[in-house]
Amino acid sequence: MRRLACAFTVLAAGVALAAEQAPPPQPAAPAPATQTQPRFRAGTNYVQLDVIVTDKDDRPVLDLTAADFEIREGGRMQTVEDFEHVVVPPTARAIDLSRPGTPSLDTVSNAVPASTSRAFVFVIDEGSIEGIDIVPLKSAMKRFIERLGRTDKVAIAYVGRSDLGQDFTSDTARLVSSINHLTRAYGSAATVDARLPVRLTSGRAMIEVLRNVVTTLSVAREPRRAVVLVSRGAYSTTGPGRVQSDEWQEFYERARKTAVPIYSIDPTGLLAPELGFEGRLEDQTPANRANLDTLRRSGLERLREISLNTGGQALVDRATPRESVDLILADNSHYYLLGYYPSPYVADGKYHDVSVNVKRPGVRVRSRSGYTSGKATPARSGNALVESLTAGLPGGDLPLRAVAVPMPTGAKTASTLIALDVDLGPTTRAADAGDVFQIAWVAVDADGRVKASNQTSVNVPVRTAVRRSDVVGLYDVLELPDSAKTLRIAVSSGAARQSGTVHLPIERIEPGTFAASPLLIGLDGGDGRQLARLSSRASASTFPPATTRTFNRNRRLRVFSLVTEKPTIAALRLSTPDDRLINTIPVAQSASADVAGAVDLKATVDLSRLAPGQYVLELVVTNPKADQVRRAVAFEVR
16 A cells, blocks of 8 residues: 555655755744644734534524634633634536646745635545446535635545645646546555455555544644545454554544544445345355445444544435535535634643633534644754655745746656745845845655755845845756655745745656656746846756746746657647637747757747736647647736
């Protein structure tokens, strides 16, 4: 069985290795705050709770005010300082699983989520799923994505195939791709009971996946976090796959403390009792059919137990999985945010119990049951920046935007151009001295193994940066192993005394094939950023990439792609998202200065005649053998 995907894997050992390769950052930036610790507002400890309130029929209660809530910490009444009733508006967008649709988002940031933002993880127990479950399950997941809010993030984890999962993203195209991997994942990590023609999943594999997912979601900055477990609930209870009941209880307590509910879905929907017609004819006995029915019912009870003990809902008695995902979204579309300053606040680094009560009879309240306080005199780790890379989600208080463009060099390592924008904002306007950025990164594969890492620093003259722009652009080319899937980058600013992290998906380009790099997009004439090339490897034949995909009409875009061999056709199409062609743009070809035998493709796109709105640039290249490669990027004109 493969280990869980890198978004949910602890990287402490590999990241510690990165720390040994360079001196500690100077000055050390504080580690990013997490959702499980009190947030800091004006230097005072602050706790935020997300609360779902439903009536006796599990319908949301929507008319509560701050006066209706009571918060107690250790039995002591607390004062509700902040109150917000959050309603996530329903959305409806058409998704076709058979078509790629809008190009994947190629830029990332660590922007602070809005109050309406939610983070979901689908855990797919493909070991217990039967072939008849695949089509309705894909349809249900498609419906879930169609109804997500614009600021929601979703991750998909297959228990036995970490390489087919998807890290947290709001990118519909990436999620569709992972949903379509369900057919490939089918049967992974399954064991067959010798007594019955039935497939089981290792209970050990399942609880390890759920532990890692809950740990990752516990530090998510989205106000609402939830796990959607898709399973028949039948886990092996003997041998190495067995999990003791006390281990499940410890897991339930962790999920409750970190406010990560688990919603369970039975992919089969409502079915008649198992008939057991598979396998050998001599096995088709009344006793075996009764055993199958017993196994089925015990699996559903396991799913109910998991959801009941984590504050979620067990949707195992619904007609179809589509109905179940509708109920999950509805349950997480109405919630209350309560903020308070603990009185007294005890900085002991321990867990503090919190209870939320609503002064209205007959309602059910679901909320986080506490928080872990900070320590009064926390140890200042010289490797705090490196340690921030262990988190499964981007974060921090230093705003970052980034883009990665892998180049098809034909080697086992990928030359990947990285552009990283650091938004210093007004915090550095009073600084007289130059700033120092400390930068650390790790490249990890699908199983969370660290494949490469490094740590460096760069001097930034703050006054010059502020005069031109509050944004400093860092620009470099990294040699990443072919197996790398995600690049995690952490940056700290000495002047701003802030740090932040971003996670960049790294596309694998198959060596020895006709290939083109993803489109490199920049602005003709520059964009006012102060640029810093971190090494001489930053290619002279390209230009600093833009990390945004929103441009003003008075600008011109520069477009670049590296192709492994001279194409017979190279066309750049400008169209609308619904594929209405606006223009075909000339593409210039020249021998690459960086890769022998490769060709540089360059073009310029004038935005002045475009109306404000959404657009797609698509490069189509064909070689003499009629092999074709397409590269597209979506952008907005305002």
